[in-house]
Amino acid sequence: MLKLLKYDMKRDLFTLLGGAAALVLGLLAIELLGKQVGMERGAQAVLSLMGYTFFGILILIAVCNSFRLNIRSVGRRLVPLGSLHYVGSALLYGLLLNGVLLVIGGLHMLYYQATGILQQLEQSGSFTINWDSSIPLPFGVSLIVLWGSLFLLTLLLLVMAMMESMRFKGRTLIAVAAVIGISILTSAVENSFFGGAGTQALTGFQIESQSELNLPTESLGAVLPAFLFELVMSALFTWVTVKLINRSVRVE
Amino acid sequence: MARLLEFESVSKAYGKKIALQQITMAIEPGRIVGLLGSNGSGKSTLMRLAAGLEHPDAGKIRILGHLPGQASKAAVSFMPDRPQFEKWMTVGEALDFQRDFFNDFDATKSERMLDFMKLSRRDKASALSKGMQERLQLTLALSRRASLYLLDEPIGGVDPVARDHILDALVEFYEEDSSVVVSTHLIADIERIFDEVIMIREGSLLLQREVEQIRMESGKSVDQLFKEVYAEC
Numbered sequence: 001m002l003k004l005l006k007y008d009m010k011r012d013l014f015t016l017l018g019g020a021a022a023l024v025l026g027l028l029a030i031e032l033l034g035k036q037v038g039m040e041r042g043a044q045a046v047l048s049l050m051g052y053t054f055f056g057i058l059i060l061i062a063v064c065n066s067f068r069l070n071i072r073s074v075g076r077r078l079v080p081l082g083s084l085h086y087v088g089s090a091l092l093y094g095l096l097l098n099g100v101l102l103v104i105g106g107l108h109m110l111y112y113q114a115t116g117i118l119q120q121l122e123q124s125g126s127f128t129i130n131w132d133s134s135i136p137l138p139f140g141v142s143l144i145v146l147w148g149s150l151f152l153l154t155l156l157l158l159v160m161a162m163m164e165s166m167r168f169k170g171r172t173l174i175a176v177a178a179v180i181g182i183s184i185l186t187s188a189v190e191n192s193f194f195g196g197a198g199t200q201a202l203t204g205f206q207i208e209s210q211s212e213l214n215l216p217t218e219s220l221g222a223v224l225p226a227f228l229f230e231l232v233m234s235a236l237f238t239w240v241t242v243k244l245i246n247r248s249v250r251v252e
Numbered sequence: 253m254a255r256l257l258e259f260e261s262v263s264k265a266y267g268k269k270i271a272l273q274q275i276t277m278a279i280e281p282g283r284i285v286g287l288l289g290s291n292g293s294g295k296s297t298l299m300r301l302a303a304g305l306e307h308p309d310a311g312k313i314r315i316l317g318h319l320p321g322q323a324s325k326a327a328v329s330f331m332p333d334r335p336q337f338e339k340w341m342t343v344g345e346a347l348d349f350q351r352d353f354f355n356d357f358d359a360t361k362s363e364r365m366l367d368f369m370k371l372s373r374r375d376k377a378s379a380l381s382k383g384m385q386e387r388l389q390l391t392l393a394l395s396r397r398a399s400l401y402l403l404d405e406p407i408g409g410v411d412p413v414a415r416d417h418i419l420d421a422l423v424e425f426y427e428e429d430s431s432v433v434v435s436t437h438l439i440a441d442i443e444r445i446f447d448e449v450i451m452i453r454e455g456s457l458l459l460q461r462e463v464e465q466i467r468m469e470s471g472k473s474v475d476q477l478f479k480e481v482y483a484e485c
Contacts, residue, residue: 003352075336079353080326251305
């Protein structure tokens with residue numbers, strides 16, 4: 001699994017370095033140019049958060065693309081590894097890239113804290129943190145983001161494997177419909193059984209207006225059943241993905 | 253001792269197109285076997301099934317007694333008819349990939365092969381000419397000490413000089429206690445190295461016979477017999 005990950009990273013090295021550089025430059029531009037044009041602190045923070053979200057989406061796309069290449073590639077499929085390894089390495093890849101994103105975000109927060117910007121945002125009411133969990137805030141946020149992305153990735157990998165198992169036109173549309181359909185179904189089940197206490201990434205973040213964001217929380221006890229449900233669902237997604245890779249995905 | 257490769261009533265179809273039907277055959281260790289057939293006869297499908305890249309619709313395949321899977325992939329070295337290395341790789345990285353995933357990779361042999369094939373580790377694999385890519389593919393496949401080598405059209409699309417070089421490399425570097433299955437329709441160039449041949453047509457097995465037996469019984473070369481058999485199509 002780690003060897004597959006090693007070659008994924010070697011293959012995507014320049015894209016990853018370029019992406020990281022683009023994110024850092026973008027954040028610097030928001031900070032420096034924002035100051036020059038007199039942008040409000042709250043607006044800058046929201047813009048930065050949108051930047052992180054955008055890169056989070058790019059990470060999902062990169063991981064899905066890497067997984068798709070791997071399950072179709074004759075060179076990769078000839079190695080004596082079970083299909084679970086392809087899923088595992090893609091999930092690890094996603095975790096690693098999201099981890100890097102979180103580290104950059106963490107450093108950003110440290111900068112906000114050290115320069116007093118965070119206090120300014122809290123005082124102005126543009127940024128509200130209600131964290132009443134026993135888990136330290138940075139750890140809790142990381143956990144929510146990483147688990148959310150992992151859960152979403154298991155769903156996306158399943159859809160990728162489905163897409164690569166189809167031999168007819170319009171499979172991309174079917175894949176998009178499958179993502180939407182399964183997401184709606186999962187959310188509906190979570191809403192019905194757990195009162196909407198999902199643990200998906202960023203459910204705690206709400207952008208109220210162009211320049212306001214809140215970070216409310218729910219207690220661990222409230223999200224635990226939903227977490228267990230998502231855990232079972234992601235195990236199910238992974239199982240079906242492995243079956244599809246074994247039986248249906250066409251190797252190029 | 254388990255047979256190296258065994259097909260038992262194996263069938264495979266892609267939609268309505270039947271690629272293989274009811275193939276039953278076996279390959280013993282220490283043989284160089286020609287898998288012969290015209291384009292679209294099912295050679296590549298047979299190879300991909302044996303390599304564990306596809307599943308048969310019916311029948312059983314065994315490699316050293318194992319069903320196709322992790323254990324069989326560790327014992328089989330497959331050279332597909334299209335590049336198995338990734339576009340971003342250099343020749344060295346493609347070999348490193350093989351080394352990292354296959355315990356039977358022989359680094360000394362791979363260096364000897366690079367030298368023989370006149371390949372440099374620094375060359376970008378996707379920038380090589382078709383002939384040189386074929387050489388790299390063969391180097392990747394034969395650098396392993398596998399029990400079974402499956403070479404899908406190793407000389408297809410290369411000039412006669414490169415063909416000879418590739419065949420010389422094959423004879424020089426394959427493991428003598430292993431078996432090699434070479435699929436081709438360019439028989440005249442390659443029949444000198446075969447111990448036995450398997451002919452398939454439209455997905456069905458026509459014959460599996462020792463080359464010497466063919467020559468003795470019919471007085472013809474494999475190439476002549478092939479032309480006769482496939483001229484009837």
